[in-house]
Amino acid sequence: MFKSFRTVLAVAAFTVGSYAVAADLSGSHPDTYVVKRGDTLWDISAKFLKKPWLWPEIWQANPQIKNPHLIYPGDVLSLAYLDRVAVQAGPREEQPLNAIPLSDVEPFLKNLSVADSFRELPYVAGLEENQLRATAGQLVYVLGLDQAQVGERYAVVRPTQRYTQTHVNSSGEYLTYSEDLDFRGRRIKGAPAGGLDSLWNSSALADGGPVELLGYELEQVNVGTVTRGLVPGTETISLTLQDSGKEVRVGDRIVPVQAKPYDLQFFPHAPSVGISEGKLQIAAVASALVAGGPRDVVAISGGSREGLDNGTVLSIWRQGSHVNNDVRWPNSSRLDDQPRSGAGRVSLPDEYVGHVMIFRTFEKVSYGLVMEGIKPSHVGYELKHPDATY
Structure with missing residues (x-):
């Protein structure tokens, strides 16, 4: 006391x-x-x-x-x-305070994870009575889980996003992209690619370095218990669903239920290591938005590999624009930054936007909660040390 x-x-x-x-x-x-x-x-x-x-x-x-x-x-x-x-000291009759409201991040703590791959995971091959969807109390049949024992619990997950990043040699900038996936993990036709379509099928850009896969976002849609293992004449085990949340469909993947998948207490602090200039960016904003404000969740193109951990606070910055120098070269329409043949561009400074605190960290991707801001935080904005002044 x-x-x-x-x-x-x-x-x-x-x-x-x-x-x-x-x-x-x-x-x-x-x-x-x-x-x-x-x-x-x-x-x-x-x-x-x-x-x-x-x-x-x-x-x-x-x-x-x-x-x-x-x-x-x-x-x-x-x-x-x-x-x-x-x-x-007060009466100590309630739970201690947290750095952030858990209600703001609990769905992301419970339901989202990031993996390097998912195609090798066991998956739902069929549903009870050949239905199109299944929910609590119904059976789903899983292929690739041959060693599962009756009574074991598994989570049903679905790929939702693919995060990639490249370091463009010509400009020295990092470009981060997120792409929406269908339930099979394929890019949704007609959905924005977050930038360049060539990132999906290419391992490198024509003027830049290799495209690095940061990870696949997996959303937990249900939880089930093994009620029957392999039986003669079949190739699947039987999983009885327990959650009445989202419905399960053929193609959803299966992973073990983790005993403690996330933290519940967060303590704000500055990064423990230096931040590489331009490396950390907002990769996505929750709810399929392109911009967010205070109490919105964002995905960040960096994780434990970059020295980030839960509670790390970063500042958000809009990258400075490059504008035509219409005063000195009024007839110019050049798009590069170097004056040539009487044309040129002017580089403007980055603009402060707000602060974000990381609450869940994976190797190459993190999730953060925007804590404060003076303007909306957009996909692609850069993240710096919380004390950064430019």
Whole structure:
């Protein structure tokens, strides 16, 4: 238990980190704040910090606190003095606060994953009574799961997106693409390719480097239990569906149910490693949109391979445009950046958009929640260190 108004941070301590935190205290912070149900760590820290992702550094400054992240409804935060932050313990009758509302990300935690491939996975080959769809209480017949035992549980998943990225040599820029897939994992005819159609069937661009597959997004549509294994004269096992959510169809894939597939607590922090310029971009916005705002979920073209983990905060930037220099060359229509034969282009600076916090990480793709923004976040926008100024 916390002692009453135990000092968590003493800015006057003779450490460089203490002075850094002091500089990040907002001048408009309240003297005290009583934590309420429904609050988040991000929202509360934004009340008195210029950089909400510095919350963990503040509470970890005092080693006497066993778990500096656990702030509960009823706790009283005191900022009466500029040289300290203190907490008076509340009744501890409810769950501790999270950095973000779980309700905003729970469907993405439970139902989405990213894999390098899916075509080798077992799949639904038929449905009970040869129906077109199946739901809770009905049987589906799975091919490729010969060793499954009665009583084992499996998730039914469906490919929905294909994420790719290339590094274009001529411009030095990264280009990230997402493509909608049908239930078989094939690109939907007529659907936008997110950029260049050649990415689907080509391993390289004419003027760039190889196209890298970042992963396939798999959506969980149901869960089932094995009720009968292989029997003579058949090639499939029987799976009884348990979820009344989305219906299952022939071609859906089967994966084992994971005991703990995701985190439930997130603590905002800056990236632990350097961010490669231009590498991280918004690959997609949830609900098939091309732009989103605060509390919208986005897919990001980077993951654990780039040193990202759950809670990492990044800033979102619109890449600067390249415009014709109509003042110096009013008759120019050139599209490159280099003046030639009296024509030229002007490169404008990147524009700050907002901040995003990662809440689920795979090797090459992550999902993040847009925490704040001054304008919409579009597919293709670049992600940088949260403290970036340009």
